[in-house]
Amino acid sequence: MEEEVMTEKRPIISAGGGPRREGAARKTLPMPVRYAINAVVVLVLLVLGELMIDGGAINRYQSTVLEQVGIYIILAVSLNIATGYLGQLPLGHAGFMSMGAYGCSIFIIRMSEALGVGARDFVTGTPMALVLVLGGLVVGGVCAAVAGIVIGIPALRLKGDYLAIITLAFAEIIRVVMLNIDDVVGFDLTGGAAGLTGIPGYSSFLLVFGCVAVVCFLTHTMMKSRHGRAILAIRDNEIAAEASGVNTTYYKTLAFVVSAFFAGVAGGLYAGCVGVLQPAVFGFMKSIEILVMVVLGGMGSMLGSALSATVLTILPEALRAFSEYRMIAYAIVLILVMIFRPQGLLGSYDFSLSRIIERVMNRDFPWARRAEKDEPAAKEVSADA
């Protein structure tokens, strides 16, 4: 029961000279209406999910898995910005996630001590605790974004495998720093190998999926703007983008940093969900796991990232009974997808609620006409309940 605002791969351009089909004017929804429809759908789904949890239709275990699903959706969608839209291959997403997780939880632990907010307040959700949590998520995001700038500026001068290796190395550096910073420098920050404990359980269904909606909405808006267009142009052809007047260094760094910021937010939510942070969790395999979600779903498809994040989070839980075999099943699924759908499950397709509504308004159904190139609609919502 997760819901997210989705984006199509490519924003429409404004000055295309009216490339609509000739003939009768096509009915379209004005932008505010589209936003309103999508906002209502997201709200309804959020409330519905919350009611089901309150009513007991979803038990405690299931709602925790749902929170994990939401966290992985944010991670996959954010990595998709760097991988699918910008076309780079960073392998250090877990590093940004851990920066966010530690930044957020340390901030919340220290501030709640200073302000006298107890662990219970986070569960009941007093206004003070809520402010603290949102502040913590922003702090986590900023920590990750700073790491993103530090890593991005040197790393983005490289391409392909070189970029992959340097980001991988940086993520490992972050992990090792988290592990040793207390012992070596004498701080009392991360708790070292024993882990950081005493993190209040502030993550909830509403908070996680609220963040999912916000992240998806922001990503969508960014990719639809001229900034997004610049990022897509860099993916297609960096030299041509530069020759067209795009500041490629700036936009590559921007996409990378935005991607890191959202990963940091996801890390903050993760900390509030599991309650204990250990550096070992944010190893190389975590980065790979997130990358697999993006590749499996289809690079450049937000819905694809979200769907495969959902499936790949729920699948191992559902297969717990066959724990010895589940990694084999997981691997087989990946191999099959790569053989039969190398572009990912959805390729670069994205779902658009507005587009579907407009099609219904125009009685323009895919089965009624042959493959005629369609102008993508604006904003979209997906919901799989």
Next chain:
Amino acid sequence: MALLSVRDLHVSYGAIKAVRGISFDINEGEIVTLIGANGAGKSTTLNTVAGLIKPESGSIELEGQSIVGLHAHKVVQRGLALCPEGRRVFTQMSVAENLEMGGYTRSDAENRETLEKVYAHFPRLKERRNQVAGTLSGGEQQMLAMGRALMSKPRLLMLDEPSMGLAPILVQEIFDIVKQLNAAGTTILLVEQNANMALSVADRAYVLEIGTIKKTGTGAELLVDDDVRKAYLGG
């Protein structure tokens, strides 16, 4: 004063000197061509003027203002557009979106106006405006790349090997368009290996050989020059 003037330009790739002190001028309204064999430094010169490569030394002035060391995206704003070698269209975007990217530095209102002019020069692009650029033929992609460069309303349009890999009939068509664009008031700097075609449209030409200028003259002069005929035009 010349629109673009390049003085004593040196460019190296590490230890390899690609351009060794070349100087040339382009006046408003001209078609100027740089011809020469592979590795003569033609594309390097163009890319350096466009800001994609930093020169070792030398000056590049656009209307008396130095543009050396500016990033390529700033050079575009000054009114120089490069149509890069090998076309380099945005393969996953539609034709209209490609052209829109060409006008990235300009406002939407300006782009709407320029777009109609570009479509007037390239009617084929208008027909295919919703087609994904990667599915266009080579000639159409070349037209798209030229149209995209024109979208920034350049003072000077730099074309890098527009005839590369095209069928002879398309080469003719591309060169007709180059003449058309020039007649409509665009100054053009053309880099070509197809010396015959390039010299026949150019007002003036420079012959490059291993990073230096060997000869210069009007297109018509060089077309009948013995050395040039031997080296580039097949006797």
